[in-house]
Amino acid sequence: MKWKLTGRFLFSVVLIVILVIIINIVTFLTLFIVESAFHIPVFHGEKTESAESFTRDFKKYITMSNNNPVISDKGKRELIDRKAWIQILDENGKELYGYRLPKAIKKKYTPLDIVNAYKYVEEDIYATVFVSGKELNHHNNSYLIGFESPYVKKITWTYDSRDLMHNFKIGSILLLLIDGLIALLIGYFFSKRLTQPLYTLINGIQRLANKEYNLNYEPEGVYKDVFYNVNHLSYQLKAIEKEREKLDKMKEEWVGNISHDIKTPLASIQGYAEMMKDKEYDFSIKEMREYAEIIERKSLYLKDVVEDLNLSIRLKNEKLSLNKTKTNLVELLRSIVIDILNDAKYSTRHIDFQYTEEKIDMEVDELLIRRAINNLIYNAIVHNDENIQITVSIEKKERVHIIIKDNGRGIKKKELDYIFDRYYRGTNTGESHKGSGLGMAIANDIIRTHNGEITIDSMVDYGTTIEIQL
Structure with missing residues (x-):
């Protein structure tokens, strides 16, 4: 591979040098003949008479x-x-x-x-x-x-034309051989100097292809920019590989968690179904309804998990069409807060709703925005104690600002970078909380699909603030 590349480059250099020599010789002889035959001042300027x-x-x-x-x-x-x-x-x-x-x-x-x-x-x-x-x-x-001028010189030359042609042929051959040898030597050292860094670059690219990302070349010489870009590419690939490994680890943990979460309701559904069909058991109507309610609740949970997975994939692949309608966001947020407080499990929670005006209209997909806000509020609820104080506020400046703030446990700094990643579950999740682990990622994707921005700020033991701009 090395000699093949060097040989091609060397052959090109030698060929170019030889062609240049031949062209120069032919051009010089042609101009000399023209000047001698037609007395045209080719080598002498018009103003300089011999x-x-x-x-x-x-x-x-x-x-x-x-x-x-x-x-x-x-x-x-x-x-x-x-x-x-x-x-x-x-x-x-x-x-x-x-x-x-x-x-x-x-x-x-x-x-x-x-x-x-x-x-x-x-x-x-x-x-x-x-x-x-x-x-x-x-x-x-x-x-x-x-x-008397020292610059005026004269040479008298006597020659035999046959000897001249013979000497010209021999001289031309010797000239070509000598120049070719010189070109070969110069071309070899020149090509070696140029191609040696190429071997290093080719080797580096092969190492990158083999997932060896610890490359750090000294950017110098003709290929200084190339070496710099290879170093930069190596750094980026190394970071991407590290991120991929981290994401794969999160996926594995998420698959394990969600598999456990799915098995638990499935086991309940299967168990109660087997009991209900067993002829040895004679259940009362009240017991049958109680078991049916448990099966329904577990089934709805499984349905939510499947819907989360489906929605997450559609948002990620940008295959979800928005059904935008003119919506009063103040009324939408008020209804979300009321629905959560009306849930028996969260009726004792403290959620304060604040707004600056009664009506803030905007073209949004109401169902998706409701889903995103719900996910963010529920995330604040399930990751904190029952006495947590949650504030949901909305105001309109240049853009619409929706803020969800709590004074709970807060989120560790190292976890903030992954809070909106798919498959991520915070370490503060309680045992009672089960889910797909996609809630925050779905909320983030929904807001960004509406060309909005979502940011999060948190401090351990002081609480968390999530701001949405639409």
């Missing part, structure tokens, strides 16, 4: 005066600007005219002297010499222009 071109074109400044060659004033300025001198010769190589000539210059040239002056740098006069000619008075005169 010394050789200047020499060829200088003939336009040479004229005759009194049967003697002279140069124009503009020609003299050009020579001064280029730090050059000129020497005009007749057909026999004898000097006819000179301007800005160095002291060591010859006055008479043989053809060989002229060739040597053109081919080689004249060290005695410290100049690079170019040769050209012009016909004056029907005579072919030659002239030498010497450039």
Whole structure:
């Protein structure tokens, strides 16, 4: 896996380098041929005229005066600007005219002297010499222009085209081999530097896939952000896994609790049913009604548990359609409090209802809101002693605020984070309280389904306050 990734990256780097070299060579040769064949200044700017071109074109400044060659004033300025001198010769190589000539210059040239002056740098006069000619008075005169500038250089190159092509082929092959080797070495170290962190990242992702979440890489280099995100992902997955384990544990406890709660009424229903059908027993009408009442009560309890489970799943999956109607929330809360106090089991409880105005209308699903408020009040009742004082209040500000407050035992801080979780049962639940363990979660889901908010604040031995905003 490692060499496969490194090999692909290395091959790409080497291939790119070789292609760039070939393109550069082809481009350079093309531009060189264009400049040589068409005299287009590719390598030389338009404003920079070569010394050789200047020499060829200088003939336009040479004229005759009194049967003697002279140069124009503009020609003299050009020579001064280029730090050059000129020497005009007749057909026999004898000097006819000179301007800005160095002291060591010859006055008479043989053809060989002229060739040597053109081919080689004249060290005695410290100049690079170019040769050209012009016909004056029907005579072919030659002239030498010497450039004293150290930047003007000349190379005379003699070659055989066959040797040139042969050397070009060998040179190109050697160049490609050398550059390819260099590219291979550079590419190897470069690719190794880039791919080594990738191996670490791939290994880290594989460890995450295997549920090894204790990753902590040092964010540095090219992949600094990637390492940071892998660390962040590892932290999140670790937290999610921890939460999942906690939820699974709660589910197991909840299944055990609810199984026990369901078995108890089922055992009662089964027991009384078996007694009632047994021919050996002869029950009176009063006894039959008493047993029937117990069976009904246990059946209603089981029905409530099943309904809680069904409602919880529908709320969780957002598959519950709200049947909203215009409802007076003050009247709804008043009726909830009255119904609870009318229950014989809670008739002695202290529940105070407070409101700021008689009518607060709102579009809500009345049955679901009733269910949520009931769950919250019953939760305050069953988790506290009989002398608990519960206050239910409602007022309208920017939003409708419903507050359920008690002065009971309170809830431990570590339990507050889970109070609205499914399957959670508080440690203060009394033995008389049986249920699905979904009451608070259902209340929370109902309020949020109405785009509301529910918050809880509690302190041990001081009580609990639940606030709903709709």
